Amino acid sequence: MECPYCHSPKLDVVNSRKNAREQFVWRRRRCQECGLAFTTHERFFLDDLVIVRGTNKKTYPYHSSELLAKVSHACDHLHSVDKTVWLVRTIETSFMQHVTPLKDKLVINEGILHKSVLAVLSGYDKVSAIKYAAQENIPFEV
Numbered sequence: 001m002e003c004p005y006c007h008s009p010k011l012d013v014v015n016s017r018k019n020a021r022e023q024f025v026w027r028r029r030r031c032q033e034c035g036l037a038f039t040t041h042e043r044f045f046l047d048d049l050v051i052v053r054g055t056n057k058k059t060y061p062y063h064s065s066e067l068l069a070k071v072s073h074a075c076d077h078l079h080s081v082d083k084t085v086w087l088v089r090t091i092e093t094s095f096m097q098h099v100t101p102l103k104d105k106l107v108i109n110e111g112i113l114h115k116s117v118l119a120v121l122s123g124y125d126k127v128s129a130i131k132y133a134a135q136e137n138i139p140f141e142v
C-alpha cells in the first residue's frame with residue numbers, strides 16, 4: 001500500500017472499523033510524507049472460485065464483475081449503482097458459506113449461486129429478482 005497522492009509507502013492507520021455482516025474492514029489512512037488522508041476497504045477476493053454447472057459438472061471461473069453486470073441489468077429500474085454494488089457484496093457474503101474446496105480451487109454450485117442471488121434480490125426488491133430469474137432462464141416463485 002502506498003499513498004495515492006505522492007506514492008510514499010509511509011502510512012499511518014488513523015481509524016479502523018470492522019463490518020462483520022459484510023465481512024470487510026474499513027480503514028482511514030494518513031500519509032506521513034504529504035499529510036493527506038484516504039480510505040481503504042479490505043475484503044475477500046473470489047479469484048479462486050469456480051462455478052459448477054449442469055449434470056456434466058463442467059466448471060467456469062467466477063467473476064465478480066460478471067455478477068455485477070447481471071445484477072445491474074436486473075436492477076436497472078432502480079437507477080442506483082451504489083445499491084447494485086452493495087447487493088453483489090451481500091450476495092457474495094451469503095453464498096460463501098456454501099463454497100467448498102476442490103484441489104487448489106474453491107467451488108460453488110450454480111444452483112446455489114442462483115438461489116443466493118434470488119434470496120438477496122427478493123429481500124430487497126421483488127421486481128429485480130423476477131428480472132434476474134428471467135435473464136438467467138431459471139424458475140422463481142413470487
Ligand SMILES: [Zn+2]
Nearest residue numbers: 003006031034
Ligand atoms: Zn502522500
